[in-house]
Amino acid sequence: MNINLSQCFIAVDDHDKALAFYRDALGLEVRKDVGFEGMRWVTVGSPAQPDVDIVLEPPLADPSASAADRQAMAELLAKGLLRAVIFSTADVDATFEHIRAAGGDVLQEPVDQPYGVRDCAFRDPAGNVVRFSKPRTA
Template structure:
């Protein structure tokens, strides 16, 4: 059985700000930009891993979400409490400099980790944790 990850979902509060980060700072390419029933989904791919789509969606993308749950999700997103994504890079230092120059919020500059990685961390404009790592 051949089982692979095809989509990864990231909650965002503003698609245009998110695109400035994921497309412009990280260099991902937009594959789809779809609106449906007042919601918007944007999928992006890495040119080196086009089979994995990252979906930028509203925190409360399910129309059945109650008003109270929608508010709770938006508050968690604003606090950076929803999970983000980890990327791998063949040059974490160059990736860090590229993203840092865009004004992204830096959480950790590149450093060697005891578990065999060199990594750095940012927050995207919605507060999600974004890590970039490189095997040592």
Template sequence: MNLTIHQTFLPVDDPDKSLAFYRDALGFEVRNDVGYEGMRWITVGPVDQPQTSIVLEPPAADPGLTDDERRTIAELMAKGSYASIVLGTSDLTGTFERVQASGADVVQEPTDQPFGLRDCAFRDPAGNLVRINQLP
């Protein structure tokens, strides 16, 4: 069996700010930008990995959600505890400096973890945790 990660979804409450973070700070290309009924889905991904994408989606677009569920999602996003993603780079220091220079919310500067990994972390404009690992 040959599986790849094709898409993952991250909730965003301000598509323009999130687009600036993923496109400008992280350097992802925009692959799709679709609006529907006042909502917006933006697909981004690494330039050299056309098969892998992140879809920035409205957090409460699912019509099956109740108002209570929508409020819970909004509360968790405001706390920065709703969603996360882990990215990898061959240049952690350079990537950290670029993202930090964009004004992103730094959660953790590059650190050698006790379990053998070097990484850093940011919050995107929606509060999602974005960890970046140093690749070998």
């Protein structure tokens, strides 16, 4: 069996702020921008991976969700507890400096991890953890 990742979803509470991060700071391309029933979904992706889409979605797009569920999702999002995404990069330090210079909210500066990668982390404007890593060479 051969399977490939096609899409992943990241909850955001302000698509314009999210685009300033994912498009402008990270350099991802906008592939789709769709509105439906007062909600918005924006699909972004790396030009180097045309078959993988990242969908920036409303925190709780399920129309059957209760007001309490929506509130709970908003609170989890605000705390940065919903999602994390990890990008690979050829140069963690250069990526870190680029994103920091673009105003990225630094969560962790570049560090060699004991599990074999060098990585760094930021929070996107919605609070999601976004990591950038590269396997360490011996």
